[in-house]
Amino acid sequence: MEAEVRVFATLRRYLPELAIGEAKIVQIEPGTTLDQLRECLDLPAEEVKVIMVNNLQADPDDLVSDGDRVTYIPAVAGG
Amino acid sequence: MTRKLLRINMSDLSATYEDMPEKWAKWAGRGLTSAITLDEIEPTCHPLGPNNKLIIAPGWVSGTPAAPSSGRTSFGGKSPLTGTIKEANAGGLSSQKIAKLGIGAIILEGTPKDGKWYTLHITKDGVQFDDASDLMGKGMYEVDDLCWQKYPNEPAVIGIGQVGERKLSNAGISVNDPENKPGRYAGRGGMGAVMGARGVKAIVIDDAGGPGVEIADMDLFKQGRKKLTAAIMQHDLTKKDGGLNSYGTNVLMNIINEAGGLPTRNFSAGQFEGAALISGEMVAEMVEKRQSGMTGHGCHPGCIIQCSNIYPNEEGEDFVSCVEYETSWALGANCGINDLDYVAKMTWECNDIGLDTIEAGNTVAVAMDGGLLEFGDKVGALALFDEIRKGTPMGRILGQGVEATAKAFGVSRVPTVKGQSMPAYEPRAIKGIGVTYATSTMGADHTAGYTIAPEIAGVGGKVDPLSKEGKADLSLTFQAATAFIDSTGYCLFIAFPILDIAEGWAGMAESVAGVMGMEITGDDVIPMGKEILKMERIFNERAGFTAADDRLPEFMRFEKLPPHNVVWDTSDEDLDLVYAWVNGTDE
Numbered sequence: 001m002e003a004e005v006r007v008f009a010t011l012r013r014y015l016p017e018l019a020i021g022e023a024k025i026v027q028i029e030p031g032t033t034l035d036q037l038r039e040c041l042d043l044p045a046e047e048v049k050v051i052m053v054n055n056l057q058a059d060p061d062d063l064v065s066d067g068d069r070v071t072y073i074p075a076v077a078g079g
Numbered sequence: 080m081t082r083k084l085l086r087i088n089m090s091d092l093s094a095t096y097e098d099m100p101e102k103w104a105k106w107a108g109r110g111l112t113s114a115i116t117l118d119e120i121e122p123t124c125h126p127l128g129p130n131n132k133l134i135i136a137p138g139w140v141s142g143t144p145a146a147p148s149s150g151r152t153s154f155g156g157k158s159p160l161t162g163t164i165k166e167a168n169a170g171g172l173s174s175q176k177i178a179k180l181g182i183g184a185i186i187l188e189g190t191p192k193d194g195k196w197y198t199l200h201i202t203k204d205g206v207q208f209d210d211a212s213d214l215m216g217k218g219m220y221e222v223d224d225l226c227w228q229k230y231p232n233e234p235a236v237i238g239i240g241q242v243g244e245r246k247l248s249n250a251g252i253s254v255n256d257p258e259n260k261p262g263r264y265a266g267r268g269g270m271g272a273v274m275g276a277r278g279v280k281a282i283v284i285d286d287a288g289g290p291g292v293e294i295a296d297m298d299l300f301k302q303g304r305k306k307l308t309a310a311i312m313q314h315d316l317t318k319k320d321g322g323l324n325s326y327g328t329n330v331l332m333n334i335i336n337e338a339g340g341l342p343t344r345n346f347s348a349g350q351f352e353g354a355a356l357i358s359g360e361m362v363a364e365m366v367e368k369r370q371s372g373m374t375g376h377g378c379h380p381g382c383i384i385q386c387s388n389i390y391p392n393e394e395g396e397d398f399v400s401c402v403e404y405e406t407s408w409a410l411g412a413n414c415g416i417n418d419l420d421y422v423a424k425m426t427w428e429c430n431d432i433g434l435d436t437i438e439a440g441n442t443v444a445v446a447m448d449g450g451l452l453e454f455g456d457k458v459g460a461l462a463l464f465d466e467i468r469k470g471t472p473m474g475r476i477l478g479q480g481v482e483a484t485a486k487a488f489g490v491s492r493v494p495t496v497k498g499q500s501m502p503a504y505e506p507r508a509i510k511g512i513g514v515t516y517a518t519s520t521m522g523a524d525h526t527a528g529y530t531i532a533p534e535i536a537g538v539g540g541k542v543d544p545l546s547k548e549g550k551a552d553l554s555l556t557f558q559a560a561t562a563f564i565d566s567t568g569y570c571l572f573i574a575f576p577i578l579d580i581a582e583g584w585a586g587m588a589e590s591v592a593g594v595m596g597m598e599i600t601g602d603d604v605i606p607m608g609k610e611i612l613k614m615e616r617i618f619n620e621r622a623g624f625t626a627a628d629d630r631l632p633e634f635m636r637f638e639k640l641p642p643h644n645v646v647w648d649t650s651d652e653d654l655d656l657v658y659a660w661v662n663g664t665d666e
Binding site: 006008009010012019020021048049050052054055058071073074075076077078079 | 642
C-alpha cells in the first residue's frame, strides 16, 4: 500500500526535492504508524508539531491506511 | 508616572499637555485607547461626526531600552465600519517615538473650521499645525517620502491615503517602516476615515531630545525582558530561522488549506487549489530566484521575530512590504487568484491608497460573487483599485468595504460580523475562531482571540478545530490575553512562545510591572485583559449592540463548506456565555 506525504515550511528542508505542496508517494507496510512513517522520511520528531491525515488532526500512533494524505507540520502560526 | 496626555483640538488648532488622570494611569496601548473612548466618546455619535475622536497610544513597554518586538501603536475610537469601539494596532516607527516624547496618548478631536487639511508635526517642543496642501490627493508612498524630505531626524509618519481623505469605511492608518515605506497598517475598522474626519492627513513624530520612558523598577524590567527574550528566541516558531522568520505569517497558507479552513472564492469553499502558489514558501522562493527583496524583515526597530518580508517584482527590484498571510489570502485565494505577483501589486495599491487588505480582498471577492468579475480575474481585480484611487462612484462603493459592496451587487453571502469582514480562517471548519469572530468587541477579527494557536498549530495546547466543545471558554481566554498584550506595545506574536514557555509569560508581566511600578504577575494578565474587554463591551452596549449582534452570518448555518462539508452549528447560548460575566454578579 502507499500514502502520499506532504511537508511544509521549515520541514521542507528535509525533502528538498519536492516542489511546494507536492506529495511524495511512499510505499508502506500495513500496520505502519504515522510516527514510523516520519522516521522513514528522516523528519526529526522534535520538529514535527502537528500531523494531519486527510485534512484532519492525527496522532503519531495512528495507523496509516492505503491512500492516506499525510501532512507533517512544524511550528507555525501567524495572522 | 510622568506620562502626559497630548490633547490636540483641530477646531481651534490647540495642543495641550495634560497630566494623565488617575483613572487612566494604569493603562497603555489598547487598554488606554479603550478607556479614553469609553469615557470621552459618545457611544451613539456618528463615527465621522464632530463627536468622535482618534486616540493614539503606545504600549506599556514601548520606547524602553531593547524590550523585544515592542513597537506596536494602538489607534482607537468609534469605528465607521462597525459602529463599535475599535482598537487597531500597527508596527512601524511611531510607538517608540511617541513613548520617548513622554506621551502616554494623543487625543485627536474637533474639526478644522476652515475646512483645511493639516500635517501635525510633534516634537519635544510641542505640536506644529502645518498646511497639508502639499500632501493632499497623494498616496502614502509619496507622502512618506515627502515627509522625510521636509522634516528632520527620519521621523515616524502616521498617515492616510486617498481613501482616508474621502472618509470611506475601509480606510486604514499607515505607519512608516524603518525603510520609510508604508505598509504597517492599523488597518481594520476604518480608523483612517476617523483621522480624515479630523482634517489630518499626516502626523509626523520626531522624538529627538525627548525625555524617554521612565522605568519604575529597572531590575524587575530587566528580569522580565530577559525571560521574554529567551522564550522568543527558544521557540521553534519565533526563533531565528524558525517558521515566522523564514516564511512570515504566510507560513500558514498551506497549513490552513490542508486543514480545510482556507476561505476560498468568497467563503464558498475551504480549500484553494492554488494555495501553494501564493504561500509563504513561494514568497521565499521568489526572493531567492529574483535575488531581491527579503524574508526575515523587521517592521519596527528592535523586533527580534522579524516576520515581515519585502517582495521582489518581476524586474528583480524591492517592490512591496509585506505580503503576509491575510493579504495573500484575501487578495489571492478568496478571489480565486493564484498569482503572487498580482497579489503583490494589489498589496502595493492598498498600502498606497490606504486600504485594509483583509477588507479590500473580501470586498473584491464579494463583488466577484455579485458578477462584477469572474473569480480569478487578476487583471480586472487590480484595475478595481484604480477606481478606488480615483474615487469614481464604483471606487467609493468598493472603498466602503464588504457590506456596502454586497448590497450594491445583491449578494447574500456576506462574511461579516458587526459590519467587519472575516479574516483568513473559516469558522465552519475552525469553530473556536468563529466564536471569536462572533463575540469580539471589534467585529470579525482573528487577532482578537487567536484560537488558531491550539486549534491548528498545537501552540498553547491542542484542540480539535471541528469540535464545538469548550470553545466559548477558549475564545474568552484568548480574547482577554490579547487585550492585555495589545496594551503592552509588544507584538501579539510574542503570545506563541509564551503560551508554551511559562517563564516567558511571567517575563512579559514582569517587564510591564517594571516599567509601570505596578504589582502584577503573570496571574494578572487574564483579569486585566477582562477589565479591558468589559470597558469595550459596555461601550458597544451603549452604542446599541446586543447579543443578537454576536452572531455569524446566516449563510454559514446552511451552506456546507467543503471539504469537511460542515456548517456553523455553535448554539447562540454558547456564544452568549462568552460575555455573560460582564453583566453578571460574579465580577
